[in-house]
Amino acid sequence: xxxxxxxxxEFDFDKTLENLKTNVKKIDLKVLSEVDLxxxxxxxxxxxxxxWLGNIIAADTNLVGLLPCQLxxxxxxxxxxVGVGNINLLGxxxxxxxxxxxxxxxxxxxxELVNNSCGVGPLKVKSIKLYATTTCPYCKMxxxxxxxxxxxxxxxxxxxxxxxxxxxxxxxxxMGVPVTEVVYDNDEAEYIIGxxxxxxxxxxxxxx
Numbered sequence: 555x556x557x558x559x560x561x562x563x564e565f566d567f568d569k570t571l572e573n574l575k576t577n578v579k580k581i582d583l584k585v586l587s588e589v590d591l592x593x594x595x596x597x598x599x600x601x602x603x604x605x606w607l608g609n610i611i612a613a614d615t616n617l618v619g620l621l622p623c624q625l626x627x628x629x630x631x632x633x634x635x636v637g638v639g640n641i642n643l644l645g646x647x648x649x650x651x652x653x654x655x656x657x658x659x660x661x662x663x664x665x666e667l668v669n670n671s672c673g674v675g676p677l678k679v680k681s682i683k684l685y686a687t688t689t690c691p692y693c694k695m696x697x698x699x700x701x702x703x704x705x706x707x708x709x710x711x712x713x714x715x716x717x718x719x720x721x722x723x724x725x726x727x728x729m730g731v732p733v734t735e736v737v738y739d740n741d742e743a744e745y746i747i748g749x750x751x752x753x754x755x756x757x758x759x760x761x762x
Contacts, residue, residue, distance in 0.1 A: 560637030
């Protein structure tokens, strides 16, 4: 499971910051604070929506530490990287519809902000691998769903392939299945634990 979403900027540090501050206003968010990292390594921004803050705090004050507002611009090794935490996690720890909706909105807007600040488009899926077993019912459900939506993927049965089983555990720390590996066009991978249909629909842009 990825804990953050980072993209490499097409611009230098100052231009990336300029793009960020311009694009914040375009998507109706506010910069609440800005902090310099030590040794000129970058900046951390607290960027949020008053509605997100209000809805999350009204739902559960315990979620305040997971507010989807932190964005980082790193200046390292002649590369500028912009990133946010995995906002999708916020929607996974509650059944509250208001919080789930905030997580959905925030993930889209914050990723859009990262992409636009860097001058890049959304990540595209390059390949998918489904780690499964011959007896797992949820694996079979996911495989059937992928097939019905004509998604190309590599179907690996880890109970019949020890090498692949070890690889899955090495990559994710997970012993259970299904685990879905999604590799993007920047060669970074995301790992989806369990048959998370909604997440897969979002990644693959499947509407039904």
